[in-house]
Amino acid sequence: TCTTLSIYPLLKEGLIDPATIIVDAKSGTSGAGRGAKVDNLYCEVNENIKAYGVATHRHTPEIEEQLGYAAGCPVLINFTPHLVPMNRGILITAYASLKKEVSYEEVKAVYDKYYDSEKFVRVLEKDVCPQTKWVEGSNYVDVNFKIDPRTRRVIMMGAMDNLVKGAAGQAVQNMNLMFGLKESEGLELVPMFAIEDFDQVHALWMTISGFAIRSIDDSREGVERFLRRNPTTSVVAEEDGKIVGSILCGHDGRRGCLYHVCVHKDYRMRGIGKAMVVYAMNALKAEEISKVSLIAFTRNDIGNAFWNRIGWTRRLDLNYYDFTLNEKNITEFNK
Numbered sequence: 001t002c003t004t005l006s007i008y009p010l011l012k013e014g015l016i017d018p019a020t021i022i023v024d025a026k027s028g029t030s031g032a033g034r035g036a037k038v039d040n041l042y043c044e045v046n047e048n049i050k051a052y053g054v055a056t057h058r059h060t061p062e063i064e065e066q067l068g069y070a071a072g073c074p075v076l077i078n079f080t081p082h083l084v085p086m087n088r089g090i091l092i093t094a095y096a097s098l099k100k101e102v103s104y105e106e107v108k109a110v111y112d113k114y115y116d117s118e119k120f121v122r123v124l125e126k127d128v129c130p131q132t133k134w135v136e137g138s139n140y141v142d143v144n145f146k147i148d149p150r151t152r153r154v155i156m157m158g159a160m161d162n163l164v165k166g167a168a169g170q171a172v173q174n175m176n177l178m179f180g181l182k183e184s185e186g187l188e189l190v191p192m193f194a195i196e197d198f199d200q201v202h203a204l205w206m207t208i209s210g211f212a213i214r215s216i217d218d219s220r221e222g223v224e225r226f227l228r229r230n231p232t233t234s235v236v237a238e239e240d241g242k243i244v245g246s247i248l249c250g251h252d253g254r255r256g257c258l259y260h261v262c263v264h265k266d267y268r269m270r271g272i273g274k275a276m277v278v279y280a281m282n283a284l285k286a287e288e289i290s291k292v293s294l295i296a297f298t299r300n301d302i303g304n305a306f307w308n309r310i311g312w313t314r315r316l317d318l319n320y321y322d323f324t325l326n327e328k329n330i331t332e333f334n335k
Contacts, residue, residue, distance in 0.1 A: 001166055002092050003079070004066045005121055006143045006158035009114040010107065012070040016096035016154060021067070023095075025081040028088045028132070031162045045085050054080055088163050089132030094156040098147070107145055107154065115143070119184055120165065120173070130159035137161060137231060139169035139187040226250065233283045237263070237272045245272045249280040255291040256284040 003023050010016045029045050032052075038044060039052075060079045067075040104126060115121040122142045124130060130142040141160040148155060160166055169187055176185045227234055230250035237245035245263040249256065258280060263273045284292060 001170065002090050002141060002158040002160045003063050003094060005141050006092055006156040007067060007094050007096070008070045009110045010096070010145075010154065010156065011067055011075075012114075013110050015099060015102060015107065015110065017099055018067065018071040018073065018075045018096075020097040020153075021075070021077040021094060023063070023077055023079045024093045025079065026084045026091045027081050027162065028084065028086040028090070030088045031081075031090060031166070032083060039083075045083065047085065049082055049084050051080055051082050057081055086132065088161055089136060089159065090162045090166060091130065091132050091159045092157065094158075095153055096156070098152050098154055101149075101152075102147065104147060107147065111143065111145070120187070130157050132159050132161070135159050135161050135165070137164065139165045139173065139184075141165055223248070233280050233287070235276050235279050235283075237276055239267060239272070245276055247276045247280050249284070251284060251287060251289045254289070255293065256287075256289040257293045261294075 003025065007016075007021065007023075011018060011021075026049075029040055032040055055078075057079055060077065063079060064075050064077055067077070108123070108126075111123045115123050120139050120141060122140055124142055124144040127146070128144060129146075130144055134140075135142055138161060141158060143156070143158045145157065146155045161169075164170075172186050173183060175181075176183050176187075226248060230248075233249040233251065233256065235247050235249070236243050244267040247261050248259040250259065251257065258277065261273055261277060263276075281292065
């Protein structure tokens with residue numbers, strides 16, 4: 001899937017020579033299946049990278065078949081996957097010779113022609129290379145390209161989660177189409193972690209006086225770890241092309257906690273904080289969490305008055321609010 005989506009548009013439009021395609025793929029260990037094989041043991045995979053299925057991989061005929069439809073003739077490729085020490089994800093880098101001299105804008109227009117209306121295929125901005133972190137836990141495929149004028153070749157790149165878009169997610173997407181459902185039904189999951197947003201998010205948190213929160217390491221690495229543990233409940237808000245708000249929200253399976261609700265000073269009083277909290281609370285409810293706490297800041301008269309008005313109980317001894325989450329509360333908060 002990842003290889004086909006990365007190469008298909010340029011092959012279909014006749015921009016690349018089908019006889020010159022070479023594909024290098026990197027796959028997490030879950031891509032090798034759940035079989036108890038020596039090659040998949042932790043000690044074999046950790047701190048190691050190796051090629052497998054060289055010139056014999058079972059997916060090669062499938063890729064050639066689909067690319068053949070695009071080219072209108074039989075296509076033979078070199079496809080070499082590599083096993084890398086990560087749980088999930090596929091990253092492919094494909095190479096092919098260009099049939100003619102083309103500009104970035106011309107090639108970008110081809111990708112946009114095929115994927116502008118495709119919800120789950122994201123064509124990245126110029127010079128941004130796909131990364132598996134950006135699609136982990138989602139049904140998205142990120143693709144991009146780079147023209148190498150020196151060799152008259154184009155490098156096509158793609159990344160996806162092999163357990164979602166590469167497996168169950170694609171199956172659900174196909175089922176939705178077969179039964180006339182919304183194509184994205186059940187698949188509108190955000191990636192577990194978006195590294196391109198993270199620097200902005202962390203910088204925003206650091207501008208808030210008194211950010212240091214007990215039980216959270218507020219270093220860049222500490223907050224990254226927190227987000228990885230709580231990908232569905234933590235949320236960021238984007239406006240004008242930049243991150244303007246964020247919530248650190250986690251739970252232990254019994255109680256949730258809004259550790260930090262933050263909106264950039266230039267974007268306050270627009271309902272951004274409220275919208276983020278509603279999103280986080282609905283996500284907690286979906287996780288069957290009904291007890292919620294909110295870390296309180298003493299010098300926040302407006303916020304404290306609001307939390308009190310909608311029924312959050314202030315624990316002065318611990319400096320946070322306790323809240324029982326239900327539909328009425330979420331509706332009240334959303335007014």
